[in-house]
Amino acid sequence: MSLVNVGGPVMIGPSSSHTLGALRIGRFGNYFLGKTPDKAEFFLHQSFGQTYMGHGTDRALLAGVMGFGDADRAVKDALGIALSRGLVYSFHQEDLGEVHPNTVKMLLYDGADSQEIWASSIGAGMIRIIKINGVECDLSGAYPTLILVNKDIPGALNMILEKIDANVANLYLRRINKLLAKALTIVELDSDLSLRSLLEIKSLPVILEAYYVKSLSDVAQDRVGGLL
Amino acid sequence: MTFNAIKRLAVDSGLPLHEAALVADMTESGNNPEETRAQLSEFLRVILEESEKQYGKAQDTLTGLTGTNAKKAHDRGVLYHSRFTHVAIVASLSICESNASMGRVVACPTAGASGVIPGIFYALSKENAFPFAHLLPGFILASAIGNVIAAKATLSGAAGGCQAEIGSAAAMGAGALAYLSGGDAETVDSAAALVLKSLLGLVCDPVGGFVEAPCVKRNAIAVTAAISAAELALSGVTSVIPFDETVDAMRRVGQTLPMELRETGLGGLAATRTAKQLVDRIQTRFQKP
Ligand code: SF4
Numbered sequence: 046m047s048l049v050n051v052g053g054p055v056m057i058g059p060s061s062s063h064t065l066g067a068l069r070i071g072r073f074g075n076y077f078l079g080k081t082p083d084k085a086e087f088f089l090h091q092s093f094g095q096t097y098m099g100h101g102t103d104r105a106l107l108a109g110v111m112g113f114g115d116a117d118r119a120v121k122d123a124l125g126i127a128l129s130r131g132l133v134y135s136f137h138q139e140d141l142g143e144v145h146p147n148t149v150k151m152l153l154y155d156g157a158d159s160q161e162i163w164a165s166s167i168g169a170g171m172i173r174i175i176k177i178n179g180v181e182c183d184l185s186g187a188y189p190t191l192i193l194v195n196k197d198i199p200g201a202l203n204m205i206l207e208k209i210d211a212n213v214a215n216l217y218l219r220r221i222n223k224l225l226a227k228a229l230t231i232v233e234l235d236s237d238l239s240l241r242s243l244l245e246i247k248s249l250p251v252i253l254e255a256y257y258v259k260s261l262s263d264v265a266q267d268r269v270g271g272l273l
Numbered sequence: 274m275t276f277n278a279i280k281r282l283a284v285d286s287g288l289p290l291h292e293a294a295l296v297a298d299m300t301e302s303g304n305n306p307e308e309t310r311a312q313l314s315e316f317l318r319v320i321l322e323e324s325e326k327q328y329g330k331a332q333d334t335l336t337g338l339t340g341t342n343a344k345k346a347h348d349r350g351v352l353y354h355s356r357f358t359h360v361a362i363v364a365s366l367s368i369c370e371s372n373a374s375m376g377r378v379v380a381c382p383t384a385g386a387s388g389v390i391p392g393i394f395y396a397l398s399k400e401n402a403f404p405f406a407h408l409l410p411g412f413i414l415a416s417a418i419g420n421v422i423a424a425k426a427t428l429s430g431a432a433g434g435c436q437a438e439i440g441s442a443a444a445m446g447a448g449a450l451a452y453l454s455g456g457d458a459e460t461v462d463s464a465a466a467l468v469l470k471s472l473l474g475l476v477c478d479p480v481g482g483f484v485e486a487p488c489v490k491r492n493a494i495a496v497t498a499a500i501s502a503a504e505l506a507l508s509g510v511t512s513v514i515p516f517d518e519t520v521d522a523m524r525r526v527g528q529t530l531p532m533e534l535r536e537t538g539l540g541g542l543a544a545t546r547t548a549k550q551l552v553d554r555i556q557t558r559f560q561k562p
Contacts, residue, residue: 046423047302048294048309052381052416053316058372059335059484061384062431092482098559099336099483101375116319121375168429170380 054170055116062147063093063100066166068120069261071109073174073186074153074162076258081111084133084154092146093166094138103136110153115170144175172261180219180229186261188214188233193246194221194254197228201251205230208249210242227253274301274424275517276465279417280458290458291410294417310413316379317394317405317412320368323377324395327367334373336555338485343367346493357400358500365392365496369489382419382428382441385484388492389442389499390415393450403453411449418448418465418516425517426524430477431536433527439491440472440523443499444516450503459511466512466519468495468502473519474526476534478541481552487542 056065075081087106089097097103101121108123111132119126127134141148145165153160163176174184177192184190189211195201197220206213209232217231238257247255274297283293295306329347334340343366351359365388372378378387394412397403419428422441427433444465451464472495480486506512512519533540542548 046420047304048298048413048416048420049304049312051419051423051428052313052412053379055316055319055377055379056384057375058378058384058387059375061380064375064384065380096482099481099555101335104375116377118377168431169383 050169056170057101057105057116057118057120060100061170062166062168063096063102064105065115065170066147066168066172067093067102067105067149068109068113068115069170069172069186070149070151070162070164070166070174071106072112072261073164073172073258074110074151074160075112076261077160077162077177077192077256078153078155079256080155081130081132082153082155083131085110086134086152087136088139088141088150088152089136090139090141090144090146090148090150093149097136106149106151107132107134110151145173148175177229177231180221182217182219182231184231184233186258188235189237189260190258191230191232191234191238191243191246192256192258193230193232193252195228195230196251196253197223197226198251201228202230204249204251205232205246208242208245209234209238211236211238274298274421276418276421276462277515277517279421280462283458289410290452290461291413291417294414298417298420310409313413313416314409316381317409319377320379320381320391320394321398321405323371323379324364324368324391327371327376328395329363329367330371332370332374332376334370334485335375336373336481336483336485337558338480338483338551338555339373339489340370342489342493343370354497357396358497360400361392361396361496361500362493364395365389365493366489368392369492373483373485373489381416382423382445383430383438385430385479385488386438386442386492386495388489389439389446389496390449392493392496393446393499397450397453408453411453414452414461415445415449418445421517422520422523425520427527433524434475434530434535435477435491436469436472436475436523437527438477439488439495440469440475442492443472443495443502444469446496446499447502447506450500451506454503454507456503456507460506462516463510463512464503464506466514466516467505467510468499469516469519469523470512470514471498471502473523476530476541477536478534478543479536479538480543480548481555482536482538482543483555486551
């Protein structure tokens with residue numbers, strides 16, 4: 046901990062685990078897609094499922110997938126804002142198995158494409174992304190993160206790392222499908238990647254899909270009070 | 274990090290206590306003291322802005338269990354307390370009810386216990402005309418007191434009960450008030466220790482698991498306890514047990530609290546007949562479109 050962790054953050058209430066964490070999970074989804082989805086389905090586990098309305102978890106998740114910041118007063122009106130933007134949403138209670146009590150599975154649709162993200166809110170507003178499209182991981186969202194689906198061939202990782210012009214904080218590798226020779230590479234970075242570096246990675250022949258997720262940590266603007 | 278270490282650093286370096294706390298924080302977390310000061314200054318600014326904005330207002334909270342308490346206390350005005358304590362109570366209720374209605378708060382030290390610090394600082398600014406620049410050292414010190422608790426024990430109700438959330442908030446508020454009233458390091462130590470001792474063992478038992486009852490009103494009572502502790506310490510009353518050891522005791526008490534009394538909504542007030550009836554009523558409220 047540090048003085049700054051104790052003295053803040055500025056947030057939308059009522060709960061750092063059930064509201065702020067939920068908002069950040071949703072925002073990870075927004076950054077992952079690079080936009081607001083046109084449909085979002087949320088499956089809420091245990092404590093999330095039982096108490097979500099009393100904690101505004103539903104509004105926080107939706108506000109997050111629309112990209113709202115931690116202290117944005119519009120979070121409160123997220124259900125109405127989603128409707129007015131044509132974002133179709135639904136909330137369900139579901140047993141997600143052996144995971145943290147505050148876990149949600151999100152299905153985010155962009156036209157015919159959909160992404161499935163599992164995430165837990167682990168307290169004090171901190172989150173963990175635990176599964177992306179069926180592949181387990183453990184991301185905090187605090188780092189800019191590169192998520193790649195690539196051909197599982199020798200040398201692929203080197204080709205990717207060569208193009209990264211930021212310091213690598215953490216690296217995750219998983220084979221998704223041996224038959225199709227597909228792997229998932231997740232790279233957490235200390236600082237933002239340059240656009241050139243990102244484009245070069247995307248154009249590598251070994252890359253099948255590439256997503257770049259900004260860091261969640263520095264977004265606290267207030268749409269109502271300030272920016273909008 | 275211990276409070277004793279901060280006190281010692283202040284003596285050795287000749288720095289004021291809150292500056293020593295900034296240096297100690299840098300040594301531990303690597304954070305630049307000037308960046309920390311700027312960040313904390315922003316938190317304090319939001320605290321005062323929200324206190325002003327929400328002061329004495331009725332709020333439409335998520336569960337409806339609270340929302341009119343700040344207004345009631347404000348409308349009735351002072352009965353027995355000083356103006357200062359009255360304003361602190363109203364500000365504290367106002368922030369907590371705003372939190373419960375998805376308003377903007379500063380989680381200092383947590384969202385559930387976010388009313389105590391605004392109570393103290395808003396009252397100082399309104400009733401004692403403290404300018405912002407004079408309040409900031411107190412807010413830095415409050416954060417340092419909270420950081421000592423986080424390092425030695427916990428600030429989470431789920432981990433240590435409400436003594437760790439609202440108890441810690443009260444210790445931070447009492448220490449800051451003593452400091453801003455001219456108290457030296459020992460006075461601050463005693464103020465923080467006196468109130469934490471008085472809230473030792475406080476359980477976390479919110480009705481239905483929602484941050485409303487008893488949380489909102491507990492913040493208001495805790496702010497008066499913090500003011501009492503600061504006033505005692507400033508009059509020369511000392512805590513028999515020093516602050517650091519009080520925090521150790523709080524950690525051990527938290528470790529022995531059963532799971533039912535740590536934010537699960539299963540024990541304490543949450544397990545009463547009335548609480549269960551209320552939860553049923555809240556569920557029906559949510560069912561309505
Ligand atoms: S009762 Fe529990 S939830 Fe409420 S303020 Fe205390 S610690 Fe937080």
